Amino acid sequence: MEAKKIQKRLFGTNGVRGIVGKDLTPELVLSIGESLGTMRNGRIAVGRDTRTSGETLINAIKAGLLAVGCDVIDCGILPTPALQYLVKEHFDGGAMITASHNPPEYNGVKIIESDGTEMGDEETIKLEQRIFDRSYSTTSWEGAGKETIALHLIEDYITAIVNLFPGKIGNGITVVVDPGSGPACATTSKILTGMGCRVLTINAIMDGTFPGRLPEPSPEGLMGLAALVISSGASFGGAHDGDADRAVFIDEKGQFVEENQEFALVADHICRDKKGVIVTPVSTSQMVEIVAKNYNCTVIYTPVGSIYVARTMRSLIEKGSPVIFGGEGNGGLIFPDHQFCRDGGMTAAMMVAILASRKQKLSLLLEQLPQRHMIKDKIPAIGGAAILEALKSAYSHEIIDETDGLKIFQGNSWALVRASGTEPLIRIFLDAENIEMGKELRDDIMNSIQKVAGRNT
Numbered sequence: 001m002e003a004k005k006i007q008k009r010l011f012g013t014n015g016v017r018g019i020v021g022k023d024l025t026p027e028l029v030l031s032i033g034e035s036l037g038t039m040r041n042g043r044i045a046v047g048r049d050t051r052t053s054g055e056t057l058i059n060a061i062k063a064g065l066l067a068v069g070c071d072v073i074d075c076g077i078l079p080t081p082a083l084q085y086l087v088k089e090h091f092d093g094g095a096m097i098t099a100s101h102n103p104p105e106y107n108g109v110k111i112i113e114s115d116g117t118e119m120g121d122e123e124t125i126k127l128e129q130r131i132f133d134r135s136y137s138t139t140s141w142e143g144a145g146k147e148t149i150a151l152h153l154i155e156d157y158i159t160a161i162v163n164l165f166p167g168k169i170g171n172g173i174t175v176v177v178d179p180g181s182g183p184a185c186a187t188t189s190k191i192l193t194g195m196g197c198r199v200l201t202i203n204a205i206m207d208g209t210f211p212g213r214l215p216e217p218s219p220e221g222l223m224g225l226a227a228l229v230i231s232s233g234a235s236f237g238g239a240h241d242g243d244a245d246r247a248v249f250i251d252e253k254g255q256f257v258e259e260n261q262e263f264a265l266v267a268d269h270i271c272r273d274k275k276g277v278i279v280t281p282v283s284t285s286q287m288v289e290i291v292a293k294n295y296n297c298t299v300i301y302t303p304v305g306s307i308y309v310a311r312t313m314r315s316l317i318e319k320g321s322p323v324i325f326g327g328e329g330n331g332g333l334i335f336p337d338h339q340f341c342r343d344g345g346m347t348a349a350m351m352v353a354i355l356a357s358r359k360q361k362l363s364l365l366l367e368q369l370p371q372r373h374m375i376k377d378k379i380p381a382i383g384g385a386a387i388l389e390a391l392k393s394a395y396s397h398e399i400i401d402e403t404d405g406l407k408i409f410q411g412n413s414w415a416l417v418r419a420s421g422t423e424p425l426i427r428i429f430l431d432a433e434n435i436e437m438g439k440e441l442r443d444d445i446m447n448s449i450q451k452v453a454g455r456n457t
């Protein structure tokens with residue numbers, strides 16, 4: 001289990017990201033391909049999201065992989081979880097050209113292992129070292145890899161999800177899908193239609209300039225979706241980030257469903273049928289744990305980052321633990337019966353399954369969940385590690401969890417304080433029973449940070 005984070009130089013929590021032509025160049029992506037192909041020989045699948053720089057960069061990674069003798073299977077434009085599914089089923093590894101939720105000027109690379117999970121920290125550090133050392137096993141003409149174009153494989157992913165929900169359970173349910181001009185234009189509507197739903201769409205033409213909304217599915221960006229849900233009388237609206245590993249929802253009244261509520265609602269549905277463990281980062285609302293306890297299920301916490309959740313789920317299952325569900329409080333949910341990565345298309349399908357089984361409106365189902373109030377904040381600060389140390393002594397009388405940063409418990413509330421690895425910033429998450437308790441704890445933590453930060457500058 002990767003219980004602790006290791007700092008990487010090039011790759012972040014979800015791969016390499018940067019502004020194209022500035023931080024992220026075709027030369028860098030070429031060297032990622034050469035390094036990855038040297039470490040993971042065999043058949044490597046590649047894919048991309050809809051960004052304008054995608055075509056350049058997918059060709060760069062393909063050139064790198066082919067140059068070191070890998071065979072490349074180009075799966076075209078598809079969601080990250082679709083490529084992860086295909087790699088798990090058929091290939092020795094994968095590379096996805098995507099910058100997920102970042103604005104259009106960004107792009108990046110996510111590396112996929114043969115089991116469909118994103119590459120873990122230790123292997124990523126070895127990959128980075130190869131890139132820095134330019135340590136590649138470039139082949140001669142006899143060893144050059146071969147390329148296969150396999151744009152049809154995306155259908156396997158769609159079919160796999162539809163088959164998990166037999167019986168056209170979506171009959172009578174209308175859904176508005178907003179793929180945000182991203183790769184889910186090719187998948188989510190088909191999945192839901194395959195389940196029997198009536199599907200309407202918005203922002204459903206692939207376009208790397210993202211003319212309708214930015215790739216981050218924020219409440220502001222989803223106002224068009226909300227309006228269409230109301231005017232069409234749909235049961236809900238579903239939207240994705242730029243690579244569709246996340247899904248967020250709008251209820252039938254046009255209200256944005258906070259992502260921790262989404263997580264708790266899906267957890268509630270899964271725990272009704274199965275007993276076991278839910279895995280999630282320390283930043284997820286207590287709502288999920290309260291739901292789990294209602295059904296005699298338990299929650300295991302990881303550092304922040306979907307890869308830690310996915311790898312912990314795998315590792316627990318290998319040890320015989322009954323892991324039933326996992327995910328993050330940002331709409332990135334992991335269904336172990338399907339695959340060990342966040343999957344936006346699968347999450348949208350699960351929302352249909354919930355409505356079909358509960359036969360109540362989404363807003364009513366959300367009202368029945370435990371009520372919690374979450375506050376997210378950040379504060380500029382230099383010397384984050386020292387500030388966290390000082391905070392730890394200041395709150396030594398409270399229960400503290402150090403899985404990732406400092407999680408300080410106070411009664412039924414908690415505050416998670418983490419230093420950013422890339423910016424002079426401290427990020428704070430608070431989770432409380434109500435807004436007043438949340439604000440009280442926030443003021444207390446902020447005052448303590450100001451005090452200890454003052455001492456450190």
Ligand code: MG
Nearest residue numbers: 100241243245
């Ligand atoms: Mg994403």
